[in-house]
Amino acid sequence: MFDAIIIFSVLSLILGLVLGYAAIKFKIDGNPLVDQIDALLPQTQCGQCDFAGCRPYAEAIAKGEAQINQCPPGGQEGVDALAELLDVETLLLNEEFGENTTEHVVYVDEQVCIGCTLCIQACPVDAFVGASKVMTTVIEDECTGCDLCIPVCPVDCIHIKDLETTLGNYVPDLKEISRG
Numbered sequence: 001m002f003d004a005i006i007i008f009s010v011l012s013l014i015l016g017l018v019l020g021y022a023a024i025k026f027k028i029d030g031n032p033l034v035d036q037i038d039a040l041l042p043q044t045q046c047g048q049c050d051f052a053g054c055r056p057y058a059e060a061i062a063k064g065e066a067q068i069n070q071c072p073p074g075g076q077e078g079v080d081a082l083a084e085l086l087d088v089e090t091l092l093l094n095e096e097f098g099e100n101t102t103e104h105v106v107y108v109d110e111q112v113c114i115g116c117t118l119c120i121q122a123c124p125v126d127a128f129v130g131a132s133k134v135m136t137t138v139i140e141d142e143c144t145g146c147d148l149c150i151p152v153c154p155v156d157c158i159h160i161k162d163l164e165t166t167l168g169n170y171v172p173d174l175k176e177i178s179r180g
Contacts, residue, residue: 034062040081042073045124046146048098053124067091072098073144104162105143106150110135112157119149119158 038058049070051057060066061082068082069091076093083090108119108128115133120126127143130136140161150158 031059031062034058036085037061037082040074040078040085041071042078042144043125044073044144044146046073046144046148047124048072048146050097061086067094069094070097073146104145104160105138105140106145106147106158107138107140107161108136109157109159110137112155114155114157116154118152118154122149122152124148 034055035058038055041054041058043054045053047053049057049066049072051060051066054071057066057071061068068086068088069079071078072093074082079093080090113130113135115130115135117130117132117136119136120128120130124146125142125144127139128136128149129139147160150160
């Protein structure tokens with residue numbers, strides 16, 4: 001009887017060490033589903049979906065706390081891609097959250113800009129370059145068209161510029177995501 005207790009104690013200790021090692025060695029950081037959902041979102045960080053950015057929205061979708069149709073910049077294509085990824089029925093884009101505005105960027109009227117930097121602070125993707133009391137400008141390739149900078153400008157020097165060639169909404173193929 002005493003031998004059985006020793007054998008089971010040693011066996012439990014060995015199995016515990018193996019499981020502890022396996023937990024460290026094969027640990028997965030974060031939820032891979034959240035990463036896949038986030039990869040499908042347009043990364044405008046505009047907040048139109050009622051979340052602080054694309055990553056929090058992706059986390060809410062993965063938890064079942066948000067619908068897949070709350071992202072206007074992603075458009076209907078984005079909703080369809082999310083439905084395919086999650087293997088759920090596709091929904092129509094919810095117009096309650098706004099409309100797709102990604103076919104434009106903003107620019108700063110340099111003659112009017114006072115260098116207040118409020119636009120720099122409001123921009124979720126750091127598309128503005130400038131400093132306090134210095135003229136500010138927009139890096140058009142970085143601008144996502146979220147328009148969060150327009151209402152904070154005290155002198156109304158930020159204007160919308162329609163893109164001549166549509167950027168479109170890049171929605172990666174699910175095969176691309178699964179390889180990444």
